[in-house]
Amino acid sequence: MASLQEYLFISGLLFAIGLAGVLVRRNIIVIFMCLELMLSSANLTLVAFSRFNTGTSGLPDYNGQVLVFFIITVAAAEVAVGLAIIVALYRARQTVNVEDLTSMKG
Amino acid sequence: MLELLGWLLLLLPLFSAAVIQLWLKEMPGTAVSMSILSVVTTFLITLILLAGEDTSAAINWASAGSFHIEIGLLIDNLSKGMMLVVTGVGMLVHLFSLGYMKDDAAKARYFGGLSIFMFSMTGIVLASNFVMMFIFWELVGFSSYLLIGHWFQKDSAAEAAKKAFLVNRIGDFGFMIGILMLWGLFGTFAFAEMADGARALGPDSSTVTGIAVLLVFCGAAGKSAQFPLHVWLPDAMEGPTPVSALIHAATMVAAGVYMLFRLQVSAGALLFEGFAGTTIMWIGGITSLLAALMATQQDDIKRVLAYSTLSQLGYMVMAVGLAGDHGGEAGMFHLYTHAWFKALLFLGAGAVIYACHHEQDIWKMGGLLGRMKKTAITFAIGTGALMAICPLSGFWSKEQILEAAHHETPALFWLAIVVAALTPFYMTRLFIVAFLGQGRSRGAKEAREAPGIMLYPLFALAAMSIIAGFPSIAGKLSPAFHHPEHAFNPTNPIFLISLAALVTGIAAGVLLYRGRDSDPLADNPVFRIFRNKFHLDELYLVLVRCCQDAVAAVIHFFDEFLIGELIVGGLARSATGLGNIFRRLQSGNLQGYAILFGAGIILVIYLTVFVR
Numbered sequence: 001m002a003s004l005q006e007y008l009f010i011s012g013l014l015f016a017i018g019l020a021g022v023l024v025r026r027n028i029i030v031i032f033m034c035l036e037l038m039l040s041s042a043n044l045t046l047v048a049f050s051r052f053n054t055g056t057s058g059l060p061d062y063n064g065q066v067l068v069f070f071i072i073t074v075a076a077a078e079v080a081v082g083l084a085i086i087v088a089l090y091r092a093r094q095t096v097n098v099e100d101l102t103s104m105k106g
Numbered sequence: 107m108l109e110l111l112g113w114l115l116l117l118l119p120l121f122s123a124a125v126i127q128l129w130l131k132e133m134p135g136t137a138v139s140m141s142i143l144s145v146v147t148t149f150l151i152t153l154i155l156l157a158g159e160d161t162s163a164a165i166n167w168a169s170a171g172s173f174h175i176e177i178g179l180l181i182d183n184l185s186k187g188m189m190l191v192v193t194g195v196g197m198l199v200h201l202f203s204l205g206y207m208k209d210d211a212a213k214a215r216y217f218g219g220l221s222i223f224m225f226s227m228t229g230i231v232l233a234s235n236f237v238m239m240f241i242f243w244e245l246v247g248f249s250s251y252l253l254i255g256h257w258f259q260k261d262s263a264a265e266a267a268k269k270a271f272l273v274n275r276i277g278d279f280g281f282m283i284g285i286l287m288l289w290g291l292f293g294t295f296a297f298a299e300m301a302d303g304a305r306a307l308g309p310d311s312s313t314v315t316g317i318a319v320l321l322v323f324c325g326a327a328g329k330s331a332q333f334p335l336h337v338w339l340p341d342a343m344e345g346p347t348p349v350s351a352l353i354h355a356a357t358m359v360a361a362g363v364y365m366l367f368r369l370q371v372s373a374g375a376l377l378f379e380g381f382a383g384t385t386i387m388w389i390g391g392i393t394s395l396l397a398a399l400m401a402t403q404q405d406d407i408k409r410v411l412a413y414s415t416l417s418q419l420g421y422m423v424m425a426v427g428l429a430g431d432h433g434g435e436a437g438m439f440h441l442y443t444h445a446w447f448k449a450l451l452f453l454g455a456g457a458v459i460y461a462c463h464h465e466q467d468i469w470k471m472g473g474l475l476g477r478m479k480k481t482a483i484t485f486a487i488g489t490g491a492l493m494a495i496c497p498l499s500g501f502w503s504k505e506q507i508l509e510a511a512h513h514e515t516p517a518l519f520w521l522a523i524v525v526a527a528l529t530p531f532y533m534t535r536l537f538i539v540a541f542l543g544q545g546r547s548r549g550a551k552e553a554r555e556a557p558g559i560m561l562y563p564l565f566a567l568a569a570m571s572i573i574a575g576f577p578s579i580a581g582k583l584s585p586a587f588h589h590p591e592h593a594f595n596p597t598n599p600i601f602l603i604s605l606a607a608l609v610t611g612i613a614a615g616v617l618l619y620r621g622r623d624s625d626p627l628a629d630n631p632v633f634r635i636f637r638n639k640f641h642l643d644e645l646y647l648v649l650v651r652c653c654q655d656a657v658a659a660v661i662h663f664f665d666e667f668l669i670g671e672l673i674v675g676g677l678a679r680s681a682t683g684l685g686n687i688f689r690r691l692q693s694g695n696l697q698g699y700a701i702l703f704g705a706g707i708i709l710v711i712y713l714t715v716f717v718r
Binding site: 019022023024031098099101104105 | 692695697701
């Protein structure tokens with residue numbers, strides 16, 4: 001079985017890819033997917049910590065895994081809302097390129 | 107019962123003024139009857155009060171803890187005699203105005219103004235304490251403003267009204283501080299309790315007391331037009347002539363003297379010992395002399411009388427300042443006789459002006475004795491009383507003042523004698539130029555005797571000018587009267603000196619002005635200074651302009667640069683500058699925000715984990 005460090009490494013890698021995607025990609029749908037990727041990396045971290053944190057009974061600490069279920073549920077709802085916003089945005093502006101969406105400029 | 111009459115006396119003119127102002131503006135006939143009815147009633151009430159006992163009444167007006175301000179009436183000999191002057195002259199002036207203002211478009215406003223004046227003046231006279239007196243003091247200033255500016259369409263009248271009000275304000279400011287200082291010293295505003303307060307004062311407080319009295323005198327100097335605040339009174343002649351007779355000769359300008367004497371009898375003549383009394387009497391004396399000198403070169407009949415009023419007021423103030431040897435009583439006595447004969451002179455001048463189609467220059471009159479016999483004779487009686495010809499009323503009171511001055515301060519006595527010679531001089535000039543000789547203008551040639559309604563008040567005042575001074579009558583009617591210890595004696599040196607002054611003045615006047623058509627002294631450089639009123643008006647103008655401009659410049663600097671530019675403008679500019687810096691962050695670029703957000707989180711992690 002892979003060690004905790006390997007899990008955390010993968011998780012960090014996923015997070016970094018997500019963050020980089022958010023920062024450099026111009027397509028808002030891709031940015032959105034990268035956000036989801038960052039959430040998944042967090043989930044992976046939680047599950048890994050949960051699995052490796054065995055108590056005296058030999059069973060893992062399930063608190064982290066329960067939290068992951070909550071995150072997945074909320075993320076599902078958030079994806080629905082986020083995609084709806086993106087569809088509405090596209091209908092209004094005919095674009096999903098974030099460089100064209102600068103009406104908040106002060 | 108008497109208290110009730112007192113309240114009625116005070117409130118009836120107010121009622122009349124309010125009704126006229128609110129409902130009768132469009133009905134001049136009714137307004138005039140209302141005002142005259144009110145003043146006649148107050149005169150009758152005064153006669154009843156004069157026969158009755160002394161009394162007082164008060165209602166509490168404002169309280170704060172143990173501190174009370176009352177609205178009260180003090181009806182004693184002083185206020186009763188003063189009320190006789192106020193309502194008596196007031197009634198005759200109302201009647202005279204019926205004729206004089208017959209064709210005026212704003213008759214209702216005029217009579218409403220007279221009523222509000224009667225109310226304010228009654229308030230001053232009957233006031234039982236200084237606060238109430240101050241309130242009515244301001245009210246007479248207000249009514250005087252209204253009446254001087256009655257013909258406000260004329261610029262000069264509007265200016266004169268404003269000037270009178272502002273100059274009075276200067277005096278009243280000192281008056282207010284003086285009242286508060288006296289309250290601090292005596293612990294009371296009420297006149298009736300001042301004697302105890304003054305007795306309780308130690309001898310050390312005489313400087314403070316003197317300053318307080320002088321500050322109170324500031325108010326009197328404003329209202330009674332004493333030097334250097336005298337400049338408003340001659341200008342106030344822009345008002346209708348009956349108003350000049352009532353307010354600017356007989357009653358309001360005498361209020362300062364009345365107030366000083368009220369203070370003197372309430373708190374004792376000791377208050378006027380020391381530098382306060384000395385200052386007051388010298389200011390009175392100087393006013394009297396300067397005004398008499400200025401009167402010798404005026405061409406406007408009303409202005410001659412105005413300066414003569416100033417001069418006589420100076421006499422009264424001097425007498426009250428003398429305080430000792432019944433000087434105060436002599437001053438009040440002179441106030442009372444002066445009110446009758448000066449009102450007579452002003453109303454006579456009014457009749458003349460009316461007859462000459464509103465011509466006021468005496469050099470354009472002349473020969474009026476033949477055409478207006480009755481007016482001329484009453485005017486001559488008034489002139490005689492003012493010159494102090496024995497036994498007319500002015501003689502008795504002036505003699506008493508001279509006696510008090512002789513007894514107290516010989517220097518002032520000689521100053522008063524000079525004034526006593528100047529007075530007959532300028533009055534002889536006025537009488538000869540205006541009434542004798544030939545008419546010098548169309549108006550004077552066509553002049554006809556005044557109508558009856560204007561003549562009867564003149565007769566009544568002439569009668570009072572003759573008899574008011576006799577000790578037996580003055581003892582009953584005058585606000586304050588000191589019976590001389592010895593009967594009048596023709597060999598008394600004081601009498602002889604004043605007689606010499608009188609004869610000198612009349613002789614000089616007759617010699618210089620008989621048969622003249624223009625003033626022989628007009629080109630004399632000394633007399634030109636008198637004609638120009640010692641250039642005091644110009645001096646004040648320059649003073650006001652300099653001081654005012656300097657103060658205004660400093661204030662402008664503070665307002666414009668310190669507050670406007672530096673504080674208010676500076677704050678606004680720094681806020682704008684900061685905003686300009688921070689608005690660069692608001693790029694509207696989603697990923698820019700994300701970078702900042704990430705950098706922020708990294709910073710927070712760094713601070714929480716690595717910085718301890």
